[in-house]
């Protein structure tokens with residue numbers, strides 16, 4: 297067992313952290329033009345295609361190193377929303393193309409998605425189908441050499457800026473788990489429309505919107521994987537997302553923890569730094585414990601992905617630990633800053649950015665359901681086989 301990154305990874309982490317600090321300051325408001333410029337810069341650094349093989353324009357990195365670079369991105373910039381957008385693009389869209397795409401699909405889409413030229417969005421959630429992903433209503437019907445998609449997606453990260461959508465639709469309503477199919481749909485395809493960006497509590501640097509599909513004709517060779525294989529594509533992408541995406545939060549937590557320690561050493565009350573009071577120092581120890589233990593779980597999950605493990609437990613535990621630690625660390629960092637903590641700043645930003653992390657990639661309740669099921673507990677998944 298080795299807890300050190302190799303020299304190359306350490307150098308890449310330092311470069312990405314410095315890039316994020318210098319080039320990705322927190323924007324006051326979301327601006328699609330500025331977002332695209334930042335995305336291209338991130339593409340030049342290789343950040344948006346880390347886990348894509350070099351043959352298709354990526355850096356060819358495994359999950360541990362991709363997570364290490366995502367952690368560096370989250371550490372360098374306070375704009376966790378931007379890091380979240382990059383991670384959603386990379387782990388929920390590009391990785392499925394790497395794993396399930398045909399050679400032609402990979403050659404056609406991955407280079408421009410890895411370079412920063414194109415941005416991807418992944419849509420499974422619908423207004424009536426959130427945690428219950430098998431309740432999707434978006435349908436795809438084969439008509440000659442096209443599928444015709446009708447329905448809509450909700451809460452789609454990157455939708456307002458996306459060039460390519462990975463969309464889950466029902467091709468066989470009677471087949472349950474085996475009735476979903478993944479499609480690659482380019483922006484500008486007639487019948488695909490994106491709604492107005494949401495106004496969220498946090499992650500302001502990441503645009504989210506609804507996607508509407510009305511008689512949207514998608515060529516049959518834009519199916520990702522096989523017809524009926526959509527749930528398998530989705531599960532594989534979630535293993536990467538629940539692991540590597542959350543590394544951005546580890547970086548953000550480290551940055552806020554470090555500045556909190558500094559603050560506790562400088563702020564004086566009753567004639568001494570507040571860090572000298574046990575109530576404050578123990579709170580900081582608890583913050584450190586949460587961050588370090590969540591970090592170990594995350595890298596354990598990434599290590600498993602690199603070894604080809606495909607269980608739901610390790611990524612689920614990583615997602616649970618990191619998201620809960622981030623919320624609590626944000627609260628603690630605000631508390632230690634006193635009134636200054638409730639002003640705009642990195643503690644309240646972390647808290648606002650951390651709250652959605654308990655919801656996306658499957659809520660924390662759903663992670664517990666999945667883990668319980670893997671332990672042989674809880675209700676069985678509704679699986680209807682052909």
Ligand SMILES: Cc1cc2nc3c(=O)[nH]c(=O)nc-3n(C[C@H](O)[C@H](O)[C@H](O)COP(=O)(O)OP(=O)(O)OC[C@H]3O[C@@H](n4cnc5c(N)ncnc54)[C@H](O)[C@@H]3O)c2cc1C
Nearest residue numbers: 418419420421426427451452453652655656657658659661
């Ligand atoms: C910032 C953000 C970005 C997102 N990006 C994307 C994206 O890019 N693509 C995409 O497809 N989706 C995205 N989502 C949507 C996200 O995946 C869903 O919000 C999530 O799956 C939960 O669905 P829901 O919001 O409909 O909640 P619901 O499923 O309605 O759940 C409501 C509450 O009930 C609980 N609950 C529901 N069922 C159970 C159960 N069986 N056991 C225990 N508790 C249960 C949930 O835990 C939750 O607390 C995003 C969400 C957010 C917040």
